[in-house]
Amino acid sequence: xxxxxxxxxxxxxxxxxxxxxxxxxxxxxxxxxxxxxxxxxxxxxxxxxxxxxxxxxxxxxxxxxxxxxxxxxxxxxxxxxxxxxxxxxxxxxxxxxxxxxxxxxxxxxxxxxxxxxxxxxxxxxxxxxxxxxxxxxxxxxxxxxxxxxxxxxxxxxxxxxxxxxxxxxxxxxxxxxxxxxxxxxxxxxxxxxxxxxxxxxxxxxxxxxxxxxxxxxxxxxxxxxxxxxxxxxxxxxxxxxxxxxxxxxxxxxxxxxxxxxxxxxxxxxxxxxxxxxxxxxxxxxxxxxxxxxxxxxxxxxxxxxxxxxxxxxxxxxxxxxxxxxxxxxxxxxxxxxxxxxxxxxxxxxxxxxxxxxxxxxxx
Amino acid sequence: xxxxxxxxxxxxxxxxxxxxxxxxxxxxxxxxxxxxxxxxxxxxxxxxxxxxxxxxxxxxxxxxxxxxxxxxxxxxxxxxxxxxxxxxxxxxxxxxxxxxxxxxxxxxxxxxxxxxxxxxxxxxxxxxxxxxxxxxxxxxxxxxxxxxxxxxxxxxxxxxxxxxxxxxxxxxxxxxxxxxxxxxxxxxxxxxxxxxxxxxxxxxxxxxxxxxxxxxxxxxxxxxxxxxxxxxxxxxxxxxxxxxxxxxxxxxxxxxxxx
Numbered sequence: 001x002x003x004x005x006x007x008x009x010x011x012x013x014x015x016x017x018x019x020x021x022x023x024x025x026x027x028x029x030x031x032x033x034x035x036x037x038x039x040x041x042x043x044x045x046x047x048x049x050x051x052x053x054x055x056x057x058x059x060x061x062x063x064x065x066x067x068x069x070x071x072x073x074x075x076x077x078x079x080x081x082x083x084x085x086x087x088x089x090x091x092x093x094x095x096x097x098x099x100x101x102x103x104x105x106x107x108x109x110x111x112x113x114x115x116x117x118x119x120x121x122x123x124x125x126x127x128x129x130x131x132x133x134x135x136x137x138x139x140x141x142x143x144x145x146x147x148x149x150x151x152x153x154x155x156x157x158x159x160x161x162x163x164x165x166x167x168x169x170x171x172x173x174x175x176x177x178x179x180x181x182x183x184x185x186x187x188x189x190x191x192x193x194x195x196x197x198x199x200x201x202x203x204x205x206x207x208x209x210x211x212x213x214x215x216x217x218x219x220x221x222x223x224x225x226x227x228x229x230x231x232x233x234x235x236x237x238x239x240x241x242x243x244x245x246x247x248x249x250x251x252x253x254x255x256x257x258x259x260x261x262x263x264x265x266x267x268x269x270x271x272x273x274x275x276x277x278x279x280x281x282x283x284x285x286x287x288x289x290x291x292x293x294x295x296x297x298x299x300x301x302x303x304x305x306x307x308x309x310x311x312x313x314x315x316x317x318x319x320x321x322x323x324x325x326x327x328x329x330x331x332x333x334x335x336x337x338x339x340x341x342x343x344x345x346x347x348x349x350x351x352x353x354x355x356x357x358x359x360x361x362x363x
Numbered sequence: 364x365x366x367x368x369x370x371x372x373x374x375x376x377x378x379x380x381x382x383x384x385x386x387x388x389x390x391x392x393x394x395x396x397x398x399x400x401x402x403x404x405x406x407x408x409x410x411x412x413x414x415x416x417x418x419x420x421x422x423x424x425x426x427x428x429x430x431x432x433x434x435x436x437x438x439x440x441x442x443x444x445x446x447x448x449x450x451x452x453x454x455x456x457x458x459x460x461x462x463x464x465x466x467x468x469x470x471x472x473x474x475x476x477x478x479x480x481x482x483x484x485x486x487x488x489x490x491x492x493x494x495x496x497x498x499x500x501x502x503x504x505x506x507x508x509x510x511x512x513x514x515x516x517x518x519x520x521x522x523x524x525x526x527x528x529x530x531x532x533x534x535x536x537x538x539x540x541x542x543x544x545x546x547x548x549x550x551x552x553x554x555x556x557x558x559x560x561x562x563x564x565x566x567x568x569x570x571x572x573x574x575x576x577x578x579x580x581x582x583x584x585x586x587x588x589x590x591x592x593x594x595x596x597x598x599x600x601x602x603x604x605x606x607x608x609x610x611x612x613x614x615x616x617x618x619x620x621x622x
Binding site: 051052053072073074078079080082084086087088089090099100103104147148151 | 521523524526527528529530531532533534537541542545546
């Protein structure tokens, strides 16, 4: 594997607080890698450690296989796009973009050519003479991007760069950033608390919780196979169950939930009968029908609709499966077809799901 | 806008307050153009006193001293004060809150106390009183004012700008000169102008630390007054007031101007 950035057991303490706790990561060259988590999970500190604004209390940081743990920010071949852009207000757009080139003492004519090229890359042609305060938020964001990219860093670090933009512009910039990254092939490390943003853009995602890595994987791995309750809850929505294993065979694991539901799960060698485990099911994995019999999935229960929330593209139902267990179900609203999918509160319905859609969680 | 009730007398009160503050100065300026040698009666307009003033070699000498002291004290105190304020802002160390707190102390200490303590200090270290000691004293009392103004500017500065500069390859030194200083510049200029004014106008401390041949303008006025108030003094005072007002107005404008 061609590794661009590697963290080896990195810990960062601020006085009493441990912001980053024993994080080990390998980020491939040319990868769009996201650090995702709620505020205070240590994702920004991790980014600042790679940038060199902070130095690890323990562990090592390698960029391009060289140990940079104690190098200053200006000694590292990485550049950062800041959350508030941090454009120099006393310099023009061109002045901002060429700031890094001036530090490298790039010849004047080459600098001019590179600045024009960079402005073109972020579609800000002929804006070079303006000052940052004369630009819109989206334009400032692109200047920050151009300023960082013009130095052709080994890694580009982005700290919630779209956080200050409105929703529509943010969606546009997500796609633009992703295609830009594919075009130039530089490794991106992207910090965000927005799970949808991470799922849309990333090749791989690291979900962080209280300074630790909760799970690292592709968007699909993380969404379909969350390892912990935290991940299942933070990425998308989930229904959580806990129960006691009654039997295990080659293909199946049978358990009885706390509310008395007998459930079939995929076999898992790590567990034994009698153990208590947690598992989750995504709300869109359920089939809900007025009549029994059409579904051949293993888990079939009769439930009662207790709440209904109209979401536009789908309807969110809360269905009671037992005295203790309510599930959240998202159903697409279809007016035609074999399935009647519009129910009312109080309706008795047949709920079923496939055993493979139950994901066993480690805690 | 119609003002009623309690607020009506309040506006008169405010007006009276400003009158109290500025009337004496206005009278002084007005009488500096008075033809009469005895300041109390208005006899007509003249530039005579100003012309006499610039022909007086002793006054010109005092002016020269004042300018030398004010300019040198301004430059030194601005550099020292700016760097100290930046150091206090940038680095964490033990007792930092104490240093922040005692910043105001020299400002509220009575000038006469500062003056006496400086004289004793200079005598103890065997330094002859003169322009040099005046400059040292002025630098000392200018520094807290410079620090206060620069600190206010620093607190409004975006810390990530310095990080961005380092991220783009600038070392600490380059970052300070290319990013930090330009950000602080309005504050630094305002502080310098204030330092100049304070130094140019100072009487009490200068009175203690001045030596033979180092008479500054305020000291010169004082010695002239002892021989009787003449319109020449009015003219000189009017000039000092004008210079001070102009500099302070510029300083105030700069400080308000935010990036």
